[in-house]
Amino acid sequence: METLFQLPPIWMAPMAGEVASAALVAAVSAGGGFGQLGAAYLTPARIGEIAADIRARTDRPFGINLFCPLPWLRDDAALDAYLARLAGWHAELGLPMPARPERFEEDFEAQLAATVAARPAVISFVMGDPGLARVAALKAQGFQVLGTATQVAEGLLLQASGVDAVIAQGFEAGGHRGGFLGAEAEGALIGTMALVPQLVDALDIPVIAAGGIADARGVTAARALGASAVTVGTAFLLVDECPLSPTYRAALRAAGDGDSTLTRAFSGRLARGVANRVTRELDGVALPAFPQPNAASRPMRQAAAKAGQADFISLWAGQALPLNRTPGTAAQLVAALSEGWRA
Ligand SMILES: Cc1cc2nc3c(=O)[nH]c(=O)nc-3n(C[C@H](O)[C@H](O)[C@H](O)COP(=O)(O)O)c2cc1C
Structure with missing residues (x-):
């Protein structure tokens, strides 16, 4: 199995x-x-x-990412209040009234067992510390194991758990915040430019930069800061092979840098995306903990994507979205980003 340094320096972010x-x-x-x-x-x-399908398409290595299980308390009163907020938007979309979800999340242990069976080169975790025993068991089976940090304290904890490398997720990043320490689970909001060198200085293991990197210049900057590789999410959303709904794609093409926002509105957990009616109308509203809103808002998001209503879908994307809105194919984007690594 490949070691970290045999892997290419340009990584596509895992995007659930x-x-x-x-x-x-x-x-x-x-x-x-x-x-x-x-x-x-x-x-x-x-x-x-999906892992078998990836293997049928390429013999090159790939990674699989899971959310560490987050402790959460079921709160039916808060959930019902959230459903009441969704009701008006359901009506606008012609959907039946929202109901309490039967299931909120997948079984983590079963997901991990399936991930191990799929034999990716890298297993990465976000939103938590997989812990010493789990990391040791995965490494003993030949996997490279990675954790995600949004502040130095998280990086030190992950290093102590034995991970092979730490992904430094800056404030600019699209999607959910991966942090897990601090008063709020989302932790710190430190920019990539400040976070990467601090983690590089604090850790003895490689640091992979994520957040706000969308073209060759960002890759060069991340390398200068000491990153061993870069993770790019948002720019890959717009490559030709990405199965993004036309509604989501059009909204990303239209958004400006000032439209980026951090919101809990769709999932109960802080995430970065393009602002829309849902993020604006739920701004400051108390919500049940993740993953309750995530499951509850799924029918609305899916229906809205089909109906062309970008105001009701989670338009996850990072601050660098407008930097690279026509990346072409995945291979073209990799080639363009790789130029920055060599520069
Ligand atoms: C649509 C979307 C989904 C994401 N899903 C995940 C995920 O499942 N796991 C994860 O570790 N990070 C996830 N992220 C965050 C990325 O791993 C990464 O931190 C981020 O995309 C990097 O910043 P950028 O978007 O500016 O390139 C997601 C990001 C986006 C845009």
Whole structure:
């Protein structure tokens, strides 16, 4: 199995949700980057199927990412209040009234077992510390194990748990905040420019930069800060192979840098995306903890994507979105980013 330094320096971020597809991951790995599957919302069976599909498309290595299980308390009163907020938007979309979800999240242990069975080169975790015993067990099976940090204290904890490298997720990053220490689970909001060198100085293991990198200049900057590789999410959302709904794609093409916002509105956990009616109308409103809103808002988000209503879908994307809105194919984006690594 490849060591970290045999992997290419340009990594596609794992992205859970509608873009978690074999075609995209395989296109990145086959195109000279390191593709990763965001498996957090997938059933164990789908993880196995998609991994087999990736293998059928390329013999290049790829990674799989999971959310560490977050402790949360079911709160039906808060959930019902959230559903009442969704009701008006359901009506606008012609959907039945929102109901309490039957299921809120997948079984983490079963997802991890499916991930191990899929034999990716890298297993990465976000939103928590997988812990010494789990990391040791995975490493003993030949996996490279990575954790995600949004502040130095998280990086030190992950290093103490034995991970092979730490992904430094800056404030600019699209999607959910990966932090797990601090008064609020989302932790610190430190920019990539400040976070990467601090983690590089504090840790003895490689640091991979994530957040706000969308073109060759960002890659060069991350390398100058001491990163051993870069993780790019948002720019890959717009490559040809990405199965983004036309509604989401059009909204990303239209958004400006000032439209980027951090919101809990769709999931209960802080995430960065393009502002829309839902983020604005739920701004400051108390919500039940993740993953309750995430499950409850899913029918609305899916229906809105089909109906062309970008105001009701989670338009996850980072601050660098406008930097690279026409990246072409995955291989073209990898090639363009790689120029920055060599510069
Ligand atoms: C649509 C989307 C989904 C994401 N899903 C995940 C995920 O499942 N797991 C994870 O570790 N990070 C996830 N992220 C965050 C990325 O790993 C990464 O930190 C981020 O995309 C880097 O910043 P950038 O978007 O500015 O390139 C997601 C990001 C986006 C845009």
